[in-house]
């Protein structure tokens with residue numbers, strides 16, 4: 001099975017487990033099932049495969065540690081692992097504790113299921129404050145869910161040599177989107193990077209996804 005098929009199989013298994021648990025525990029959050037299904041949609045794979053494809057040429061030569069901030073269930077780490085050495089530590093950082101459990105479940109049977117693909121429950125900014133010196137790359141596909149000041153802090157607080165790869169969008173109507181942009185140019189300007197290596201747009205039916213890679 002390729003990584004897409006494995007992700008679908010593992011996602012279905014998580015959804016089944018949630019349903020089984022809900023039969024005996026009224027506290028179980030059934031909405032989580034939809035969130036898991038959404039996280040492995042065709043559109044999610046397209047957005048994250050686009051990210052990996054464009055980022056690979058700009059990975060620092062001696063990359064040892066990559067942090068994925070607001071990593072959700074870790075789809076970027078699953079795809080990226082196919083292209084980087086197993087010695088590279090890829091850390092998924094998310095403030096929602098459930099993402100860790102589901103995320104490890106999604107890795108089952110994958111090349112990425114070894115010890116160097118990790119999930120850490122933490123706030124993105126707290127993690128950057130504590131560990132910023134240790135990472136060669138910061139990836140964040142959840143900028144639209146984080147405050148502008150927090151994204152600015154991540155960019156300004158990183159080591160100069162650390163490469164960043166950031167995604168946001170113009171999907172203003174979603175309530176949880178607190179940091180959206182009207183254009184790719186506006187997103188680039190807000191980030192105020194010293195060097196921009198790539199800036200591009202992926203068009204969805206209802207909105208545009210923006211991505212910027214730089215230092």
Ligand SMILES: C[S@@+](CC[C@H](N)C(=O)[O-])C[C@H]1O[C@@H](n2cnc3c(N)ncnc32)[C@H](O)[C@@H]1O
Pocket residue numbers: 044069070071072073093094095096099122123124125141142145146
């Ligand atoms: C809806 S999900 C992912 C959305 C994104 N468009 C994507 O496709 O990757 C947003 C994730 O960001 C996480 N998140 C939001 N704010 C965060 C923060 N300050 N620190 C860490 N994780 C955060 C949430 O817990 C959630 O798992």
